[in-house]
Amino acid sequence: MGDSVTVEVVVDAGVKADWKHHAEQNAQYDHLSDLVRTAVSKQIARDKSEDARDVPDGIKNMFYDIESQYERLESLMMSANHSLESLENQHVTQDDIEDTIAFHTSKIQSVLEEMDDSNETGESESDE
Incomplete structure (x- = not known):
């Protein structure tokens, strides 16, 4: 991954529990951090593709x-x-x-x- 840095995200305990549960129930995610990275990457890709469309x-x-x-x-x-x-x-x-x-x-x-x-x-x- 190269030079890694930590990014802190503050959410309610219930949200974290939901995210963690979702990550644990879906084999495509190794852990909660993987779910968050994937979600952010997908959102950035959506934003870029949306910018390309009028x-x-x-x-x-x-x-x-x-x-x-x-x-x-x-x-x-x-x-x-x-x-x-x-x-x-x-x-x-x-x-x-x-x-x-x-x-x-x-x-x-x-x-x-x-x-x-x-x-x-x-x-x-x-x-x-």
């Missing part, structure tokens, strides 16, 4: 809104999955499991409703 700002904003909503849903799904996997390793009651599922289902439904409302009104997050 895409109207309205289309870019719509794309970014959709991408943001997708990433938000993906994060919620990963969090729900992580919670359920944690429950597997514990002695919990059926009520605990149902409460956990209801909590995450509610969060995901809320985001889906926001997305639906946004699509119905034609507003993007950048318009607000």
Whole structure:
């Protein structure tokens, strides 16, 4: 890798746990640092290829809104999955499991409703 340096990234503990869990569950990543390096490299490549195209700002904003909503849903799904996997390793009651599922289902439904409302009104997050 040549001359390596350390770059510190500060995130919430839950975000780090989600990232670490994702890296551990995907064979393409050796560890959390590999996931972060890959994500940053892909984003830089996307930015460079986007700069090469002349895409109207309205289309870019719509794309970014959709991408943001997708990433938000993906994060919620990963969090729900992580919670359920944690429950597997514990002695919990059926009520605990149902409460956990209801909590995450509610969060995901809320985001889906926001997305639906946004699509119905034609507003993007950048318009607000």
